[in-house]
Amino acid sequence: MRSNNLKAWLYLLPAIVFLGVFMVYPLVDVLIYSFEEGYNSASQTSFGLGLYNYSYVLHDPFFLQAIKNTFIIVMITVPLSTGLALLVALGLNSIKKLKELFQTIFFLPYVTNTLAVGLVFMIMFKKTPYSDGLINVMLSWFKMSPVDFIDGPYWAKIFVMCVYTIWVVLPFKILILTSALASVDEVYYKAAKIDGTSRLRIFTRITLPMISPMIFYLVITGFIGAFKAYSDEVAIFGTNLNAAGMNTIVGYVYDMLYGDSGGYPSYASAAALILFAIVFTITCINLLISRKQPV
Amino acid sequence: MKIRLEHLTKRFPNRNKKIASDVIAVNDFDFEIPDGKLIGLLGPSGCGKSTALNLICGLEVPSEGKIFFDDDDVTTIPPENRGVGMVFQSYALYPHLTVRKNIMFPLENLKGEQKLSKEKMEEKVLEAAKTVQIEELLDRRPNEMSGGQQQRVAIARALVKMPRVLLLDEPLSNLDARLRIQTREEIKRIQNATGITTIFVTHDQEEAMSISDLIVVMKAGVVNQIGKPQEVYDNPVNLFVAKFLGTPPINVYDGQIKGGKLYIGDDEILGKDYVKSVKDQDVYVGIRPEGFVLDDNLSGTKGNIKAELKAVEVMGRDTSVVFKHKASSALSRAIVTADNRINPKASEVRFNVNPKKVFVFAKEGEERLI
Numbered sequence: 001m002r003s004n005n006l007k008a009w010l011y012l013l014p015a016i017v018f019l020g021v022f023m024v025y026p027l028v029d030v031l032i033y034s035f036e037e038g039y040n041s042a043s044q045t046s047f048g049l050g051l052y053n054y055s056y057v058l059h060d061p062f063f064l065q066a067i068k069n070t071f072i073i074v075m076i077t078v079p080l081s082t083g084l085a086l087l088v089a090l091g092l093n094s095i096k097k098l099k100e101l102f103q104t105i106f107f108l109p110y111v112t113n114t115l116a117v118g119l120v121f122m123i124m125f126k127k128t129p130y131s132d133g134l135i136n137v138m139l140s141w142f143k144m145s146p147v148d149f150i151d152g153p154y155w156a157k158i159f160v161m162c163v164y165t166i167w168v169v170l171p172f173k174i175l176i177l178t179s180a181l182a183s184v185d186e187v188y189y190k191a192a193k194i195d196g197t198s199r200l201r202i203f204t205r206i207t208l209p210m211i212s213p214m215i216f217y218l219v220i221t222g223f224i225g226a227f228k229a230y231s232d233e234v235a236i237f238g239t240n241l242n243a244a245g246m247n248t249i250v251g252y253v254y255d256m257l258y259g260d261s262g263g264y265p266s267y268a269s270a271a272a273l274i275l276f277a278i279v280f281t282i283t284c285i286n287l288l289i290s291r292k293q294p295v
Numbered sequence: 296m297k298i299r300l301e302h303l304t305k306r307f308p309n310r311n312k313k314i315a316s317d318v319i320a321v322n323d324f325d326f327e328i329p330d331g332k333l334i335g336l337l338g339p340s341g342c343g344k345s346t347a348l349n350l351i352c353g354l355e356v357p358s359e360g361k362i363f364f365d366d367d368d369v370t371t372i373p374p375e376n377r378g379v380g381m382v383f384q385s386y387a388l389y390p391h392l393t394v395r396k397n398i399m400f401p402l403e404n405l406k407g408e409q410k411l412s413k414e415k416m417e418e419k420v421l422e423a424a425k426t427v428q429i430e431e432l433l434d435r436r437p438n439e440m441s442g443g444q445q446q447r448v449a450i451a452r453a454l455v456k457m458p459r460v461l462l463l464d465e466p467l468s469n470l471d472a473r474l475r476i477q478t479r480e481e482i483k484r485i486q487n488a489t490g491i492t493t494i495f496v497t498h499d500q501e502e503a504m505s506i507s508d509l510i511v512v513m514k515a516g517v518v519n520q521i522g523k524p525q526e527v528y529d530n531p532v533n534l535f536v537a538k539f540l541g542t543p544p545i546n547v548y549d550g551q552i553k554g555g556k557l558y559i560g561d562d563e564i565l566g567k568d569y570v571k572s573v574k575d576q577d578v579y580v581g582i583r584p585e586g587f588v589l590d591d592n593l594s595g596t597k598g599n600i601k602a603e604l605k606a607v608e609v610m611g612r613d614t615s616v617v618f619k620h621k622a623s624s625a626l627s628r629a630i631v632t633a634d635n636r637i638n639p640k641a642s643e644v645r646f647n648v649n650p651k652k653v654f655v656f657a658k659e660g661e662e663r664l665i
Contacts, residue, residue: 190354191387195401195456196375205400251463 034269046266053270060243063271065250073082073157073248074226081166082218085173090203092174093181103178110171115286118235124161125236150237157237157246165232169225173218180214181207189216218292220283227279230254249275296364296457296492298328298351303360305346322358322516328494328509333486335503335524336496338513339539344496345464346601347513351494352379352462363460363542375404375458380453380491384465386445388437394448395433398423401456426485443474450485461486462493467502479506504528512536529651534661537581537654543615543630548622550580550655557655557665559638560622562600564648570655573664579656580622586652587629589616589637589643598645602627607639618644 033039034053036046057063074284109117124134127148131137136146147153149160184207192202208215230250233241241247242255249271256268305325306317322344328334336344349355351362353374361370369377388397398420402411412420424430427447432598437445444467466482467475483506486493496573497503503510504524512520512527512535520532531537537545548559552575559580590598608615610656616629616637629646631637638645655665 029523058394178534185385185387187383187385187387188389191381191383192400194352194374194381196399196404200406201404209389212391 007023023232029270030269033266034273036266039266053266054274057270057274060267062247063249063252065088065242065245066247066249069158069161069246070227070248073161073229074223076158076162077165078219078222078226080162081169081173082215082222084166085170085177085218088170088174088213089177089181092178094147106174107171110165114231114235117164121164121236122150123162127151132179146286151244155244157244159234161246162238165226165229166237168232169222173222176214176218177211180211184210212290216286220286220290223282223286224279227275249278297330298460298492299363300324300326300328300351301361301363303362304358305343305350305355306358311394312594319516320356320612321350324519326511326521328492331490332508333483333493333506333508334492334494335510336494336513337500337503337510337539338498340498340643342513343516344498344513348381348462348464348494348496352381352459353377378456378458379460380456380458381417382453382461382466383461384447384468386437386449386469388445388448388452390437392436393433394424394429394435394437394440395420397437398433398450398452398455401452406457409574418629419455420451423451426452426454426488427481441474442470443478446478447468447481450482451656454489454491458491461489461493461549463493465495465497466495467499475502482506499602501542504540512539516538529609530627531581531654532663533636534579534581534656534663537656537663541583543584545581545583545655546627546629548580548582548620548625548627550578552576552578552655553653557653559600560620562620562622565650565653570665573655577658578664579658579661581654581656582648583626583652584615584630586649587616587631587646588649589629589631589635590647600645600646600648602644602646603641603643604637604641607637609633616644653661 035049035051036051037050038047041045087281088106091284092099093105095102122133126133127136127146127150132140132146133149135149147156149156188210189202189208192206197205228250229248233246233251237244237246240258240260241251247255251269253271253275256264256271303321304319305318305321310314322343324347327605336347338344346355350357353369353372358544361368364377365441370391374381377495389400399416402416402419405411416609417468420433421430425432427450429444429447429451432440432444432448437448440448446469450461450466464480469479470478472533479502482493482495495503495507507524509521510524510527511518515533520527520536522530528535528540531540534547538547550557550559550564552558552570552573554571555577556563557578557580564580586598588598589605600620602618602620604616604618606617608617610633613630613634614633614635614637618627618629620627653665657664
């Protein structure tokens, strides 16, 4: 019995060591940092434990702006991208000819390099000395005044950000939803057809409930992913997100650690834990809703 | 509701694109199904039975021919307007809905003047549930029920709109043996109680024989024979039908008509009176297992059929005698009453035959000769 236990631990050892060093220890460390007031990373000393870091972060206008940006992006992009993906998937499912071709086209953004995508968006939106950007050219056709999407008003920047985010997350969602739709047994549709069910009712009463687990999966992972947004913002607005007013929570954490105003692991840790609390709460709410089966 | 099929044909393009010809799933169906009867559409897998059913319910559009319900031509009418109820092989119960909601589903689709009040719907659901005796299961979900119960729910859902025709696609194939016998009686009872013309598809001849008023035997898209089960069994039109009906299956031998007598191998099995108007030729001879009469020197006589005894299987009511005859490459099986005492160690067994259980088929085309 004892030797068996030893053996078991031996087998577990590699995983435990790596998880311990690279996962558990940093997590605990972040928790400790976030409560250590006036921590100095050079001397590895602090004044003591307390909630000052949280209070500082929560009163920092940059952090509040980051929270606002993140929430706006999450609330707009998650429902929109899921809904759009569902529409595209339904469309793909209902066509017969060229289905594979369209599937490939819709999946392309997923395998496209982020920098290339960033470049495309720049061509579309950025004002340069030579061009106003493709979108502004199109706006001018309708006699609308050009908008500076990258350095202009807040709503324009959020608009670009949301378009970009939706575009980037769409392919994966389409992929998941097309396979979910394809997995619904044809016989249900036949049965519904014999009973004279309208197309809308087939969708709301049969298709939607049957793929709802996949939709919930996409919403939950979508929320988590969108709350962790950072690199997409950098791709469009550059590294100085605070100056652009487009920072996100993760961006704030990064800035606090390594940015120009960085070197504050305690503030970064506190911000990270606040993000964790937000994501955790939202995920719990999502799970609670998904448990309630629609009847 | 009487159903009349007129030259009904359904072709599908061949899956193998190199073959230009179409696959004919249903070939020139031309018969009438009488009102209020239970009809078994019987045939081996892939013979087009389900396609025929789909044509009748409207899920498939025929390539040629017409379908009439009484005197209404429904050929081009979509399924929802034909007044058909269908039970699928896998039942197709909506897993996320309770039994009650499942049965109510077709009623909720009704629009305009047909629209029912909530109370009326509940009433109809309860009525349908009572017909199939599942009224105490109404609040369960499909996955909380046994296969047999799900089957009943599917039938209730098909019945709730009071269809003119009830169609069942392989209704029993997903059930275990015991439940299958129970459920087929149940289907018969429900059909009797409602009086709705019912067509069911099966590849199991026993299933079809046991409950159908009329069976339609199909092979490769072609109707071979239509008739009451016993009539078809007693009077098969060709070798296929003879082979397809009956368990254990009919024994088939290479035989010969010579000088008005019927032979299998060298054994003369039926004498001059039997063969009258058929000229001498090689034939297939089919003998039902119950057509063998054991005649083994017990009373001094000996049967004309000499065969090598392989095994004697006691089944209680009957005894099954397995033997090998030279005129057939397969083992033969005879069912005799348990009163017959057979020495299982004997090497030879002797039979006579009951002429009514002997069928003669042409070598060419396998049509019935006698």
